[in-house]
Amino acid sequence: MPVSLKDVARKAGVSVATASRALADHPRISENTKARVRQAARELGYTPSAVARSLVKRETHTLGVITTSVTDPYAAQVVKAVEVAAEAAGYHLLLVASHGVPSREVKALRMLYERRVDGIVIISARGMDAYEDVLSHLTVPVVLVNGRVPHPAVRSVSANNRQGASLAVEYLLDAGYTRIAYIGGPTQGQSARHRVQGYVQALQAAGLVPSPDVIFPGQGTAEDGRRALRHMMSLRPKPEAVLCYNDLTAFGVLAEAWAMGVRVPDDLAVIGFDNLPFSELTAPPLTTVAQPTEEMGQTAVSLLLRQRRGEEVQDVVFDCTLVERASVRR
Amino acid sequence: MPVSLKDVARKAGVSVATASRALADHPRISENTKARVRQAARELGYTPSAVARSLVKRETHTLGVITTSVTDPYAAQVVKAVEVAAEAAGYHLLLVASHGVPSREVKALRMLYERRVDGIVIISARGMDAYEDVLSHLTVPVVLVNGRVPHPAVRSVSANNRQGASLAVEYLLDAGYTRIAYIGGPTQGQSARHRVQGYVQALQAAGLVPSPDVIFPGQGTAEDGRRALRHMMSLRPKPEAVLCYNDLTAFGVLAEAWAMGVRVPDDLAVIGFDNLPFSELTAPPLTTVAQPTEEMGQTAVSLLLRQRRGEEVQDVVFDCTLVERASVRR
DNA sequence: GCGGTTTGTGCAAACGATTGCACATTGATG
DNA sequence: CATCAATGTGCAATCGTTTGCACAAACCGC
Structure with missing residues (x-):
């Protein structure tokens, strides 16, 4: 059983109120008393109960x-x-x-x-x-x-998920990619909705029409990335680049690309979202959108x-x- | 301010004690009263205070x-x-x-x-x-x-960190590797101490002498893995395999290997420790020691x-x- | 109609702190 | 020396619950 303020007070020969104030360094308590109380508290190994304190405070x-x-x-x-x-x-x-x-x-x-x-x-x-x-x-x-x-x-x-996704797409466009796929995230969350919107808008702003058959569903897992990559590679023409809902999905893409012998970025550029600590450790290191x-x-x-x-x-x-x-x- | 049991009791026209028991479904409280109290609690949006409860319990x-x-x-x-x-x-x-x-x-x-x-x-x-x-x-x-x-x-x-490290070394030995390096972890922790011991013991059990110049220091970070790999590659003869204190270190080794063009496992076998979720996503997927x-x-x-x-x-x-x-x- | 159990409720004391207020001492002031 | 402020301490209420105990009313068997 933990020792309570009452125990300390008894040992120091003062009231509970005084003990409380002594430990709180109240100005109206004499130095002498404070010292005695502190001493008693130390000897007993007193630790105040945060739950009792929470109740009153x-x-x-x-x-x-x-x-x-x-x-x-x-x-x-x-x-x-x-x-x-x-x-x-x-x-x-x-x-x-x-x-x-x-x-x-x-x-x-x-x-x-x-x-x-x-x-x-x-x-x-x-x-x-x-x-x-x-x-x-x-x-x-x-x-x-x-x-x-x-x-x-x-x-x-x-x-700003919309802006982030657009940023990524514009970057790819800039780099000369035009056939850009997207792997989505959980549709219940608003971040996924905004990201796909940002993707679509950036494409449209460049005068391109986002094609539904390069927009893949997903839940933000690595497995979704793997699966999407396999589909993607069976398409003709293949996408040149893919934006992923998040880094985890991108990791899946990268892993499956390695397994299938797809070279990144030569055969396919990959871009993630979140900038996880791991993303600089992949092979190749992952280009990604960072949130602060x-x-x-x-x-x-x-x-x-x-x-x-x-x-x-x-x-x-x-x-x-x-x-x-x-x-x-x- | 949250609503308290007192509020509920007043609204239901009973004492606090009765309200408490009613909500706790005490057998000695009449169904009628229970219903009234529950009703009042619901209408007021009453949520009991865990801190008060903690104090008494x-x-x-x-x-x-x-x-x-x-x-x-x-x-x-x-x-x-x-x-x-x-x-x-x-x-x-x-x-x-x-x-x-x-x-x-x-x-x-x-x-x-x-x-x-x-x-x-x-x-x-x-x-x-x-x-x-x-x-x-x-x-x-x-x-x-x-x-x-x-x-x-x-x-x-x-x-059993010792056993885990030994297991990894024996596995490498079995696969025909003999020049096996080790990258260590934080020496204050006992897991790091045991792992290096397991490494050394397994080597000795196979009649090999662990050489200090292939035992690299580290803190369990990816950067330690990168640094160690660079040293390792400048050695003659080079190690054929490396056991890492943890997966994170192994990730660093893998990343640096990719950057340097060192092929894994052909030029160097790598083995990690911890079996992190990410370890099946590296290129190549990481062989590693798993803890339950x-x-x-x-x-x-x-x-x-x-x-x-x-x-x-x-x-x-x-x-x-x-x-x-x-x-x-x- | 009387003891005795059952049923339903409330009083009050915890739990372990904090704090407003009252009270007793002491010291300073005129 | 009376007055008043400053100083130091304790009493008791409070925070929001739970729970032992007392008590009243209703019910039971005989």
């Missing part, structure tokens, strides 16, 4: 994070960013995985609320629709990273904390940048 | 997890396993990153204790020595994954929970297995 100094899975490297990056920003502000993270299942996202939301976290960040939410009724009773700020929900109280910070995950995480935390202080805050959108590596010929 | 249903970083893919795998095991048992995770700094590990430990988590799992601990005094006052079970600490109250679950991370995570949680119930538990060690892929010729 009505704040837990904890942020809830809902993510699909820790093993999703993109999510991991933003979790990390959130973690350092939170840590810097004196907050810690209660992490829960939804495994992409909408019902579990809602359950997670409720559980975090029960635990009275001071703010909630949801990364890449899927089941937005079902949120309505849960959200309506929440008294805690929520921000979505790369997602949106119609609820007025929910803020979002996201990458660092800033996004920081911003998410900052929005949460500002909302908590009663400030009115706006959604924020970050532009993407292109990271040139060797999977596209220049 | 003296349990938080939360497990603390200390890891180097969420972006470390190995750690992420075991965090995930811990997460699902915890979830299944009705627990959630307070995640904190130490960034490999011993002092932060200790701080994290203290913070988790303050928050009265029901158990703590530490993944790949580094600064074991400094733990002694913190640990001595802890009244919460702690288990280390892939690490050990002399403290009697701390259990550990780990992979799933079981390890589950076991960690189970040890924690059993210790909490007062059971006496033992350390557990899992054997590693070899995952054959294409970075070693057969």
